Amino acid sequence: MKVYIQRTLKRTLKICPQSDGSVTVIAYQFLSQKAIADHIAENLPWILEHLKKVAKHDGGLVKKSQPDATSSEMPREYLELSNQVIKDIFAGKSILLCGQLYTCNASTNSQTHLQDDCLYIADKQFATRELRLKAIKTFLKRMSNSVLSQEVSKWGSYFALCPTKIQFKDLHGRWCSCSDAELRAIVLDYRLIQLPQHLQEYVIAHAFAHFAKSGHTVDYFEHLACYIRDYKERQKSISSYDFLLDV
Ligand SMILES: [Zn+2]
Numbered sequence: 001m002k003v004y005i006q007r008t009l010k011r012t013l014k015i016c017p018q019s020d021g022s023v024t025v026i027a028y029q030f031l032s033q034k035a036i037a038d039h040i041a042e043n044l045p046w047i048l049e050h051l052k053k054v055a056k057h058d059g060g061l062v063k064k065s066q067p068d069a070t071s072s073e074m075p076r077e078y079l080e081l082s083n084q085v086i087k088d089i090f091a092g093k094s095i096l097l098c099g100q101l102y103t104c105n106a107s108t109n110s111q112t113h114l115q116d117d118c119l120y121i122a123d124k125q126f127a128t129r130e131l132r133l134k135a136i137k138t139f140l141k142r143m144s145n146s147v148l149s150q151e152v153s154k155w156g157s158y159f160a161l162c163p164t165k166i167q168f169k170d171l172h173g174r175w176c177s178c179s180d181a182e183l184r185a186i187v188l189d190y191r192l193i194q195l196p197q198h199l200q201e202y203v204i205a206h207a208f209a210h211f212a213k214s215g216h217t218v219d220y221f222e223h224l225a226c227y228i229r230d231y232k233e234r235q236k237s238i239s240s241y242d243f244l245l246d247v
Contacts, residue, residue, distance in 0.1 A: 007098050007197040017050040090247055092132030095119055099196030112139040144168040144190045152186055159208045173245050176207040181214045191244050202234035
């Protein structure tokens with residue numbers, strides 16, 4: 001049974017059996033792998049029963065190319081981003097966070113904050129597209145500093161390497177800065193927090209792998225593959241989110 005973990009900023013832990021026989025677990029960003037594994041073990045009979053039901057209902061066919069946008073069981077990460085969604089993101093009316101879509105709304109509270117499926121922006125900052133995008137930029141930088149910094153530390157331990165600096169900034173069209181090996185700097189675009197976690201991981205590991213090898217040589221990708229075996233698939237998936245770098 002293949003288990004895919006989708007991280008979210010919501011304090012939730014939800015198991016979604018899929019028609020292809022896999023299971024997607026939607027889990028709070030900071031919940032440990034052990035807590036997730038325990039939850040799966042506890043609910044195994046329920047999971048197996050539901051996998052059978054889902055497979056029967058779908059005639060065992062995998063329908064990955066036709067996600068049901070109205071299904072609450074379908075992890076949002078797998079929803080194709082429609083033109084309308086992309087338009088809303090450019091208009092500052094929606095944002096992505098860890099691959100999940102949030103609607104932006106005006107609020108009387110002066111602090112930009114998340115609540116349920118919404119990002120609330122202070123009335124005055126919600127008035128125009130420019131102001132909304134400015135408020136969103138500040139919010140994304142704050143989220144990157146708190147959430148992604150921890151992810152970078154985790155990967156630092158994994159690579160057994162400590163960066164000389166960690167920075168989140170506007171990289172003008174790139175997800176990370178590919179530094180020379182001796183610089184040992186992790187410089188990421190602050191918009192990275194919007195990507196699904198497995199793609200955030202790819203970008204962070206990509207930056208760490210440059211500590212050992214400069215440039216995108218065969219050696220470099222062999223080194224990266226030691227940490228992210230399916231890096232080619234992730235590299236491909238990330239391109240559908242590149243538009244975020246233009247917002
Ligand atoms: Zn690179």
